[in-house]
Each structure stands twice: as C-alpha cells, then as structure tokens.
Amino acid sequence: MKLVELIKYLTxxxxxxxxxxxxxxxxxxxxxxxxxxxxxxxxxxxxIFEIEETEDDLIFEKEGMQYVQLFPLDYAIELIESDLDLKNKGYSDLEIAQRLLEYRQKDV
Structure with missing residues (x-):
C-alpha cells in the first residue's frame, strides 16, 4: 500500500x-x-508497526529492509484533522499525502 491509499483510513x-x-x-x-x-x-x-517492535526508532530495519518513520498513526490523524486542517476541505488523498510528507520532511 502506498501513502495515498492509506489516507482513506486516516481521513x-x-x-x-x-x-x-x-x-x-x-x-x-x-x-x-x-x-x-x-x-x-x-x-x-x-x-505499520507496533512501537514495541520498532522502539520508536526513526530508521528501522526488518528482514534486511530499511524503513523510515513517517508519524505515529494517531498523530497523522491529528495532523490531518487539526494541525494542518486538511479534513473535509476538498483536498484529494494525493494532496493530503503530499502535505504529510512535506510536513515530515521539514520536521527533520
């Protein structure tokens, strides 16, 4: 699943x-x-991983594959609904996914 596909669950x-x-x-x-x-x-x-498995590491490796943390799931929902005010504003799932990525990249 790509981030755009995940947005339907987050919104x-x-x-x-x-x-x-x-x-x-x-x-x-x-x-x-x-x-x-x-x-x-x-x-x-x-x-999506449980925090107990990743220990909240920003970079996590499993079975030789590297993963980069975007956000905790609850925080991503909060960003969409409140902080970035993207929910029910007519934004497409792609636009919301792009905004989340931009927010995370600036948060580094």
Missing part, C-alpha cells in the same frame, strides 16, 4: 478497524507507527 477513522484487521495489527499496542519503506516519498510502500 475516515471509522475504517481504521478494517485497516487493523487487514494488517494484523495489535490494537492494544502502546502506539502504531507509520513507516515508509526505503525513504520518504509517495512511491514508497507503507508499513
């Missing part, structure tokens, strides 16, 4: 349970973190 939080089931995620985790495979760009594959 329609009622769909999150569906995402958790699809990804086999433990909703009892202290935090779920969004990682992009390789580097921070729209073409990178998205993976």
């Amino acid at each position: 329609r939080t009622e769909k999150l349970d569906e995402l958790y089931q699809e990804q086999g995620l433990n909703v009892e985790s202290e935090a779920l973190l969004i990682y992009l495979q390789g580097d921070l760009n729209l073409e990178s594959e998205v993976s």
Whole structure:
C-alpha cells in the first residue's frame, strides 16, 4: 500500500478497524507507527508497526529492509484533522499525502 491509499483510513477513522484487521495489527499496542519503506516519498510502500517492535526508532530495519518513520498513526490523524486542517476541505488523498510528507520532511 502506498501513502495515498492509506489516507482513506486516516481521513475516515471509522475504517481504521478494517485497516487493523487487514494488517494484523495489535490494537492494544502502546502506539502504531507509520513507516515508509526505503525513504520518504509517495512511491514508497507503507508499513505499520507496533512501537514495541520498532522502539520508536526513526530508521528501522526488518528482514534486511530499511524503513523510515513517517508519524505515529494517531498523530497523522491529528495532523490531518487539526494541525494542518486538511479534513473535509476538498483536498484529494494525493494532496493530503503530499502535505504529510512535506510536513515530515521539514520536521527533520
């Protein structure tokens, strides 16, 4: 899944349970973190890991593959809804994904 595809879950939080089931995620985790495979760009594959597995590392390696943390899932939702005020404003999923990436890249 690419970041653009993930946006539909982040903007329609009622769909999150569906995402958790699809990804086999433990909703009892202290935090779920969004990682992009390789580097921070729209073409990178998205993976979601439990914080207990990644120890909240910005760069995380698993099975020889490197992942870069975008945001904790809850924080990404908060950014869309509040801080960046992108929800229900007519932005496309692609535009929202681009704004999240820009925000993260400037946050380095």
